[in-house]
Amino acid sequence: MSAIAEKVWDVVVVGGGNAALCAAIEAAESGRSVIILEGAPKTYRGGNSRHTRNFRCMHRGPLSVLTDSYEEDEYFDDLIRVTKGNTDEELARLAIRTSEKCLPWMEAHGVRFQPSLSGTLSLGRTNAFFLGGGKALVNAYYNTAADLGVEVVYEAQVTHVEIEDGRFNAVEVEIAGGAKQRIEGRTVVLASGGFQGDIDWLARAWGPAARNFLIRGTPYNRGVVLKDMLDQGADSVGDPTQCHAVAIDGRAPKFDGGIVTRLDCVPFSVVVNKNGERFYDEGEDVWPKRYAIWGRLVAAQPDQVAYSIIDSKSANLFMPSVFPAVQADTLEGLAEKMGLPAGKLRQTVDAFNAACRDGTFHPTELDGLATEGVEPQKTNWARPITDPPFYGYSLRPGVTFTYLGLKVDETARVTMGGRKLENVWAAGEIMAGSILGEGYLAGFGMTIGTVFGRIAGQQAAKGAVRGENSHAA
Amino acid sequence: MPLDQTRTELSTTEEARRQIEICNACRYCEGYCSVFPAITLQRSFSDGDITQLANLCHNCRGCYYACQYTDPHEFQINLPKALAEARTESWERFAWPGIFSGLFQRSGVAVVAALIAGFALLFWAGQALRPESGEGFYAFLSHSVMVAIFMPAFLLPLLAIALGLRGYWSEVGGASVRLSHLKRAFAEAARLKDLSGGVAGGCNFEKEDRYTNVRRWHHQAVMYGFLLCFASTGSATLLHYVFDMPAPYGLFSLPKLLGIPGGLLLTLGGLGMAVLKTRGEKELGAPALWGGEMAFVLLLSFTGASGLALYAATGTALVGILLPVHLGAVLAFFLTAPYTKMVHGFFRLAALVRNAQMQEK
Ligand SMILES: Cc1cc2nc3c(=O)[nH]c(=O)nc-3n(C[C@H](O)[C@H](O)[C@H](O)COP(=O)(O)OP(=O)(O)OC[C@H]3O[C@@H](n4cnc5c(N)ncnc54)[C@H](O)[C@@H]3O)c2cc1C
Ligand code: SF4
Ligand code: SF4
Numbered sequence: 001m002s003a004i005a006e007k008v009w010d011v012v013v014v015g016g017g018n019a020a021l022c023a024a025i026e027a028a029e030s031g032r033s034v035i036i037l038e039g040a041p042k043t044y045r046g047g048n049s050r051h052t053r054n055f056r057c058m059h060r061g062p063l064s065v066l067t068d069s070y071e072e073d074e075y076f077d078d079l080i081r082v083t084k085g086n087t088d089e090e091l092a093r094l095a096i097r098t099s100e101k102c103l104p105w106m107e108a109h110g111v112r113f114q115p116s117l118s119g120t121l122s123l124g125r126t127n128a129f130f131l132g133g134g135k136a137l138v139n140a141y142y143n144t145a146a147d148l149g150v151e152v153v154y155e156a157q158v159t160h161v162e163i164e165d166g167r168f169n170a171v172e173v174e175i176a177g178g179a180k181q182r183i184e185g186r187t188v189v190l191a192s193g194g195f196q197g198d199i200d201w202l203a204r205a206w207g208p209a210a211r212n213f214l215i216r217g218t219p220y221n222r223g224v225v226l227k228d229m230l231d232q233g234a235d236s237v238g239d240p241t242q243c244h245a246v247a248i249d250g251r252a253p254k255f256d257g258g259i260v261t262r263l264d265c266v267p268f269s270v271v272v273n274k275n276g277e278r279f280y281d282e283g284e285d286v287w288p289k290r291y292a293i294w295g296r297l298v299a300a301q302p303d304q305v306a307y308s309i310i311d312s313k314s315a316n317l318f319m320p321s322v323f324p325a326v327q328a329d330t331l332e333g334l335a336e337k338m339g340l341p342a343g344k345l346r347q348t349v350d351a352f353n354a355a356c357r358d359g360t361f362h363p364t365e366l367d368g369l370a371t372e373g374v375e376p377q378k379t380n381w382a383r384p385i386t387d388p389p390f391y392g393y394s395l396r397p398g399v400t401f402t403y404l405g406l407k408v409d410e411t412a413r414v415t416m417g418g419r420k421l422e423n424v425w426a427a428g429e430i431m432a433g434s435i436l437g438e439g440y441l442a443g444f445g446m447t448i449g450t451v452f453g454r455i456a457g458q459q460a461a462k463g464a465v466r467g468e469n470s471h472a473a
Numbered sequence: 474m475p476l477d478q479t480r481t482e483l484s485t486t487e488e489a490r491r492q493i494e495i496c497n498a499c500r501y502c503e504g505y506c507s508v509f510p511a512i513t514l515q516r517s518f519s520d521g522d523i524t525q526l527a528n529l530c531h532n533c534r535g536c537y538y539a540c541q542y543t544d545p546h547e548f549q550i551n552l553p554k555a556l557a558e559a560r561t562e563s564w565e566r567f568a569w570p571g572i573f574s575g576l577f578q579r580s581g582v583a584v585v586a587a588l589i590a591g592f593a594l595l596f597w598a599g600q601a602l603r604p605e606s607g608e609g610f611y612a613f614l615s616h617s618v619m620v621a622i623f624m625p626a627f628l629l630p631l632l633a634i635a636l637g638l639r640g641y642w643s644e645v646g647g648a649s650v651r652l653s654h655l656k657r658a659f660a661e662a663a664r665l666k667d668l669s670g671g672v673a674g675g676c677n678f679e680k681e682d683r684y685t686n687v688r689r690w691h692h693q694a695v696m697y698g699f700l701l702c703f704a705s706t707g708s709a710t711l712l713h714y715v716f717d718m719p720a721p722y723g724l725f726s727l728p729k730l731l732g733i734p735g736g737l738l739l740t741l742g743g744l745g746m747a748v749l750k751t752r753g754e755k756e757l758g759a760p761a762l763w764g765g766e767m768a769f770v771l772l773l774s775f776t777g778a779s780g781l782a783l784y785a786a787t788g789t790a791l792v793g794i795l796l797p798v799h800l801g802a803v804l805a806f807f808l809t810a811p812y813t814k815m816v817h818g819f820f821r822l823a824a825l826v827r828n829a830q831m832q833e834k
Contacts, residue, residue: 043545050541053501112672114504118513131672132539133501139538139682258541260498260548320516322498 004151005181009035010464011457012171012185014158014225016040017047018134019428019449019456020191021141025109026457027189028148032464035183036145037156037173039192040220044256045154046138047193048217048401048429048445051258053117053134054127055450056443058100063128065113066103070126072096078126079441086437094410095435095444098451103128106450110140119319122288127443133259134446160228161188167422186467187423187460190414191453194402194429195223196243197255202399205241212304214248216398219255226430229406235415238403238433244440245295250305250394251323263393264318266294267381268363269308270352271395273301276335276344278352282308283380285366287318292440299397306395307338309349311387317363325391334390353384400440405433412456423463425456489523489559492552495542502536504671507661507828508556509536514831525645527559528824531667533676534757535684557759563644564816567637577812579761581768587809588772591801598622599797609721609787613796616719622800626807633811634819641820647827654833658825665689665696679752688749694742695770696818698777701735721787729784736781743774762814769814776802 011027013020016038028034038045058075059066075096079087107113112131116124123129130137145152153175160172162182170184195201197219202210230236252261264287271282280297284290298306315325328334331349335342355374361367361383370379406414408431414424428449435448483491493512496502503509508530515522534553542548561578568574577583595614604615641647661667668689670676675684709728712718722728747770755763779799786795810816 043543112504112674114672117500117503118510119500129504130501131504132535133499133541135541136501136535136539136682143683253547256541256546258499259501260495260542262498316516320494320497322495324494 002175002181004035004153005183007033007184009033009151009183009185010187010468011035011460012037012183012188013457014161014171014188014190015047015192015428015430016045016152016154017191017193017428017449018049018052018137018141018446019430019453020189021049021138021145022450022453023189023191023425023427023457023460024145024150025141025148026454027461027464028145028150030458030461032461033149033151034145035151035153035185037158037171037183038152038154039157040154040218042154044218044220045142046135046218047221049449050135050138051133051217051256052130052137052446053259054123054129054443055102055446056099056126056441057103057128057447058096059103060100063100064103064107065115066125066128068125075099075126079444082439082441083437084439086439088435088437091408091410091435095448095451098454099447102447102450102454105454106137109144111137112140123442158192158225161190161225161232161424163232163416163421163424166416166419168424186464187425189453189456189460190225190229190406190424190426190430191428191449191456192225192430193218193221193223194243194432195226195404196221196399196402198222201227202243202402205402205404206243206299209299209304212396213243213245213299214250214252214257214261214396214398215255216246216248216252216257216261216400217255221429223402226404226406229414233416234421235407235418236404236433237407237431238405238437240404242404242438243402244292244400245299245397246291246400247294247298247306247395248398249321249323250396252396252398257398260322261398262291262319263308263321263395265310265314265321265391265393266290266308266395268314268317268383269310270349270378270385271306271308272340272345272348273306274303274340276341276348278348278374278376279306281376281379283370283378283382285380288442294395295397295399298395304397307340308393308395309334309345309385310391311385312389312391313383313387315391321393323393325393327389327391329388329390331385331390334392338392338394349385352378352382353386356382356384401429401432401445403433403436403438405429405431407431408434408452411459412452413459423460423467425460425463427452427456485555485558485562486520486523489527489555490518492550492555493518493523493526495548495550496536496552499542501541502539505535505539505673506531506533506667506671507825508667511828511831521645523559524563524641525824525827527556527563528641528820529667529828530556530560531665531676531821532557532758533668533670533678534754535670535673535677537757538677538682551757553757554759557757557762560817560820561759561762563641564637564820567640567644567820568812568816569633569636569640573812575812577769577809578765578814578816581764584765584768584772584805584809584813587805588775588802591803591805591808592798593801594622594804595797595801599793608719610792610796611720613793614800616713619800622804623807626804630807630810634816637811637816638819638823641823642827645824645827647823648830650826650830654826654829657829658822661825662822665692668692679749681754688746688753691742691745691749694738695746695773696742698735698738698740698742699773701731702739702777702780703735705729705732705735732780733784736777736784739777740774740781743770743777746770747774766814772802772806772813776806 010032114131155176248261332342335345355371542550565574783795
């Protein structure tokens with residue numbers, strides 16, 4: 001039995017991303033003994049949090065790098081719009097309100113902010129960007145946790161959370177592929193993310209098409225703890241069949257491609273499926289408002305792949321892509337390089353070109369430059385694809401996270417059969433479904449993780465004291 | 474078409490370009506230094522652009538520890554290393570005459586050999602050309618012999634460096650320099666802005682992913698120590714020729730008031746840099762240069778220390794040994810300067826000037 005298995009920890013934290021770290025730091029600052037069990041090796045620690053770039057923060061006046069103000073109601077309205085009302089208002093408002101206090105807390109615990117990145121100026125008021133991105137944030141928190149005496153174990157895959165009569169006793173964990181160990185704790189915080197890393201589970205939920213999805217973040221969020229809790233009867237929220245997917249570069253790695261695999265060319269392009277047919281209005285709205293819809297659209301196409309084609313007029317209108325575009329001097333040449341039926345592609349593009357009308361093209365706003373007489377219509381930015389060289393990108397659905405999660409109350413406490421578990425809390429993606437029923441608001445994932453991670457850590461610290469006292473009695 | 478398949482066959486410049494293009498799609502590190510804002514000005518990068526970006530990088534390492542794509546990720550990002558190697562190669566390309574390129578930069582042994590040669594020459598000069606009379610140092614080595622050795626030893630390297638800079642400027646496509654460019658570049662160099670990590674308030678070196686200013690402060694000590702020593706020698710030259718006041722100088726003379734603090738800063742800063750160097754991760758720089766760089770900072774530190782020792786020994790017989798030792802070190806330092814890590818200061822400054830031009834547009 002290893003040293004960590006010999007003692008009873010005040011707080012056992014499952015997971016090693018943003019939510020887990022916030023919980024661990026809060027609990028350790030209350031003087032509790034804390035152990036973090038991170039399933040990933042050290043180089044990949046931090047789950048999806050290591051891929052993030054900002055968090056959305058309410059503020060009543062200029063705050064750190066945030067300009068102007070962003071008040072509770074505006075924030076809430078933005079949330080309601082993307083979730084189509086599928087939101088727990090009480091928890092959402094709690095997250096929004098608390099976010100304002102989180103920013104100074106984050107700074108005090110080592111996170112550094114920078115003004116919004118070039119190419120993302122529209123977020124400068126609402127979202128605070130992490131200097132160096134999410135991995136730098138995760139590093140800062142691991143350092144803070146280390147200074148507070150938190151024990152961190154990497155490659156520690158939790159396989160089972162032992163719950164008896166509504167009380168948590170211990171977790172079962174495999175460390176670096178070794179034999180199962182039992183680690184005892186007075187309380188537990190579950191912060192191990194969603195299940196999108198488990199492709200089989202995705203395929204069961206979504207259908208076989210999911211096997212062709214790319215996973216934008218960590219392969220280590222396989223939902224093992226989530227499933228274990230649900231199997232034991234924990235209450236769940238969120239649509240089990242749904243995941244948040246966006247259209248990304250089809251050549252991205254299967255896992256962990258992160259931010260760079262995004263592709264912003266769609267609004268300026270013609271998008272066809274593998275049969276060379278268009279299937280949706282490419283110019284419906286600005287890309288940040290449409291990339292999630294395109295995730296689903298591409299998922300519904302044969303082989304879950306699509307091809308975005310532009311000509312030289314549009315080549316510099318969007319953020320650079322991580323992989324160079326496929327390039328050819330003729331459409332037929334491009335079709336051949338991309339494995340598309342050349343004749344059909346030519347027909348589709350010709351029909352589209354013929355439907356384009358004269359007018360002013362304005363790349364950064366809805367310009368109303370629409371096609372006439374082609375199905376589907378393109379309602380903005382419709383310019384004929386005529387000027388060589390032609391460029392093509394493949395698109396695939398990239399999964400950001402899953403919605404199914406543990407149901408929690410305003411203290412982040414997990415319930416089972418409607419009854420609060422005595423000493424089990426959850427934070428981050430594993431419970432985000434409690435707030436986000438569908439859709440997504442940029443930067444809200446880190447807000448949920450920070451707010452509820454901190455709450456969970458504080459509550460667990462108190463719970464551990466109660467647990468200790470009741471043991472002594 | 475994963476990016477990594479042909480990586481092993483990429484040249485240093487191509488590898489740097491591969492990584493820079495990934496960074497340009499990411500931009501998470503925009504707040505650390507001048508390199509990223511320069512990257513985002515462009516979509517494609519010529520060889521000259523890579524040279525410019527490589528010389529703009531101060532190797533603060535912030536972007537390495539913050540990167541989600543470092544080994545073992547298939548994108549294999551290690552931008553500090555890629556830029557260090559591209560930078561090194563560029564200095565070797567610009568070195569004049571080409572036969573010395575890389576010699577002292579890559580080889581600590583060569584630096585030591587130069588030092589020993591410096592000692593030997595000065596001891597020989599001290600023996601063979603001992604003056605009949607003279608005061609202070611000049612009792613051991615006459616002023617005219619010193620000038621005969623150090624004039625060319627100072628001017629030739631300067632010429633070589635100037636030629637190197639000319640090559641740099643044409644490769645990066647530099648425009649004509651205006652005062653505003655110089656102002657900005659010198660202000661950034663004076664603060665070592667690009668070693669500050671931006672809002673991080675520190676760089677990453679001896680404590681891995683924790684930000685600290687220890688390396689920056691030591692580098693400041695070396696830089697300002699060196700400049701003070703240089704000013705001390707300059708002031709002595711002026712006193713000698715313009716005011717007809719030859720050495721030795723007392724404690725409250727300009728050469729000493731500049732030289733003593735300068736020597737202390739150079740000695741201690743250089744030692745500190747050397748100690749730090751043993752703690753930083755080798756693989757985040759150009760590993761092949763480690764020995765040459767180490768020898769270079771130790772040579773700097775030794776030059777400062779021997780100068781201080783020489784001053785402390787004033788009036789004793791030890792001067793007979795310490796003088797050639799110190800002057801030998803100075804000689805070795807100057808003669809190797811166009812081919813050691815010393816050139817980084819000149820090229821970095823040129824890169825900052827060029828960057829000021831680019832950002833102005
Ligand atoms: C590419 C990308 C970019 C994003 N950008 C943003 C952004 O800019 N802003 C934003 O707010 N949100 C963003 N998100 C969403 C955001 O990443 C998540 O909402 C947030 O990171 C969730 O934090 P978390 O701590 O709950 O989960 P994670 O950070 O994913 O952490 C889960 C942790 O649990 C560990 N784990 C999993 N299973 C086990 C187990 N069985 N045993 C032990 N440990 C386990 C994992 O290794 C991991 O460390 C982005 C997501 C992706 C994929
Ligand atoms: S070093 Fe990594 S995190 Fe930083 S900009 Fe480049 S790819 Fe992004
Ligand atoms: S090492 Fe530092 S100076 Fe160099 S590119 Fe990275 S962040 Fe910029």
